[in-house]
Amino acid sequence: LLFFFLCPVMKPLFLRVSGCLGREGQVPSESCRLKHSNGGWTGQESLAQDDPEMWSLLQQEKDRQCRGLELIASENFCSRAALEAQGSCLNNKYSEGYPGQRYYGGAEIVDQIELLCQRRALSIFGLDPDLWGVNVQPYSGSPANFAAYTSVLKPHDRIMGLDLPDGGQ
Numbered sequence: 001l002l003f004f005f006l007c008p009v010m011k012p013l014f015l016r017v018s019g020c021l022g023r024e025g026q027v028p029s030e031s032c033r034l035k036h037s038n039g040g041w042t043g044q045e046s047l048a049q050d051d052p053e054m055w056s057l058l059q060q061e062k063d064r065q066c067r068g069l070e071l072i073a074s075e076n077f078c079s080r081a082a083l084e085a086q087g088s089c090l091n092n093k094y095s096e097g098y099p100g101q102r103y104y105g106g107a108e109i110v111d112q113i114e115l116l117c118q119r120r121a122l123s124i125f126g127l128d129p130d131l132w133g134v135n136v137q138p139y140s141g142s143p144a145n146f147a148a149y150t151s152v153l154k155p156h157d158r159i160m161g162l163d164l165p166d167g168g169q
Helices: 032-037 054-066 080-086 110-123 141-152
Strands: 014-018 024-028
Touching: none
Parallel strands: none
Antiparallel strands: 014 024
């Protein structure tokens, strides 16, 4: 889903600022602050407040999922904790690269999160971090399949797959 809001003037909606305790944050730019000081959009509204039609459709889909049985291998029920993480302020952050070697600044917390995920992945599989490494950055679809295949296949090896109606992807 993509939601955005444009001010009628070509000025930024938000300005990056450094606040107390060295924390960075975003505050509405002056033009938007003036325009929306009468109780308009602040960016803090819930989806139900900001887009009731979309909220209603999400609630209908949630109800459909709870009442039906879907036997689709690529679908599952995500835990509330995972949904919270995916819908958190981390969604605002772009973090290309690896911990300590990002292309953009402001990734110190994201680095800590990625390193935590790496430690947990190694621990789950009982692997020695001095001997093993793990990439916890997200892959999906064809790139993920290609990474998995190339990790176990030699050049010109063949692999059998299922057609979509038979459970393939």
